[in-house]
Amino acid sequence: MQAMTYHGPKRVRVENKPEPRIEHPNDVILRVTRAAICGSDIHLYEGLIPDTRVGHTFGHEFTGVVEELGPSVQTLKRGDRVVVPFNISCGTCYFCKRGLTANCENTNPNADLACGVYGYSHTTGGYDGGQAEYVRVPFADVGPMKIPDDMDDEDVLFLSDILPTAYQGAEMGEIVDGDTVVVYGAGPVGILTARCAWLMGAGRVIMVDHVDYRLAFARRYAQVETINYRQVDDIVLHIKKMTDGRGADVCIDAVGCDASGSHMHTVLGKILKLEGGAPTAIEWCINTARKGGKISLIGVYGPPWNMIPIGTAMNKGLTLRMNQCNVKRYMPHLLEHIRAGRIDAKGIISHRLSIEEIPYGYEIFTKKQDECIKCVIVPPRAA
The missing domain is CATH 3.90.180.10 (Medium-chain alcohol dehydrogenases, catalytic domain)
Incomplete structure (x- = not known):
């Protein structure tokens, strides 16, 4: 064959x-x-x-x-x-x-x-x-x-x-009516996750990516607001300004280990293979979620480890949920x-x-x- x-x-x-x-x-x-x-x-x-x-x-x-x-x-x-x-x-x-x-x-x-x-x-x-x-x-x-x-x-x-993964990703975010949801990654899983967030009662869905045609497709298909993170000075501050200074209720990482990252993460993850890719999307989720907010992780990461700001997540009282679907x-x-x-x-x-x-x-x-x-x-x- x-x-x-x-x-x-x-x-x-x-x-x-x-x-x-x-x-x-x-x-x-x-x-x-x-x-x-x-x-x-x-x-x-x-x-x-x-x-x-x-x-x-x-x-x-x-x-x-x-x-x-x-x-x-x-x-x-x-x-x-x-x-x-x-x-x-x-x-x-x-x-x-x-x-x-x-x-x-x-x-x-x-x-x-x-x-x-x-x-x-x-x-x-x-x-x-x-x-x-x-x-x-x-x-x-x-x-x-x-x-x-x-x-x-x-x-x-x-x-x-990808559709069950998207649905579980939205479900793990425990979205309630009126929540502001930020989805990182306008690939197929991210786009379907946005659709599922609406089904669960989200009041606002924002999608973050850097590829214009994917963001345009997401706007048409999933009726979301979009941000090209390369066109803003600081994505964390930008989202906080969009959410009354507090941050989003739910942040969903639909990117995983192929994210673009800092030079440090590129060297450690993609060249030396000492961490499971670039954990940029996880960092952004932690930093753009409001205190007491929820993070759903459905992007795939490889072993052995990742450098993520877990202390920030603890101090903000965030709930992190993740799994294969x-x-x-x-x-x-x-x-x-x-x-x-x-x-x-x-x-x-x-x-x-x-x-x-x-x-x-x-x-x-x-x-x-x-x-x-x-x-x-x-x-x-x-x-």
């Missing part, structure tokens, strides 16, 4: 790989019908995440058709169309039983880290991802959700990750939001590419070219 393969920082190719096979009785093999390039894939692409191995196939956002089933699969049959959470979860451990599928303790040998994740580094189990013609899905009775007959794959593709918990609820037209998930797609164009997709997404918001891959056997 054709599959995207990693060959080192900023080097990906589309190559022939062996088709996946059933390895466990509860596996299924999917013929991939849609896959996406995620901001988390860019962290891998740029070499910011440890133990990303040559030959690995990325991609944790995908839909597909069941082609082959293990003998113990109960809930699926050949020909079923499904969307698959990026979390690989067992469904029976301490955490899965409590709905914390992102913290499953049976799908990742690195038990103190996240659960298993498709197409991520070997720190999350080394499972190949869906930027390919076929993908193996373990624990098939737990993760995949059947796609309703009246919905197409692109309607529900982002239930695999427990995708399965939110899928049915968000499906109804999509069906009702409250969220146009596929409206953020800017590029549809063939599988051979995956390297081009990584390039334009990383370099923010051609007004790229979100790239979706259409494999040759998608029909």
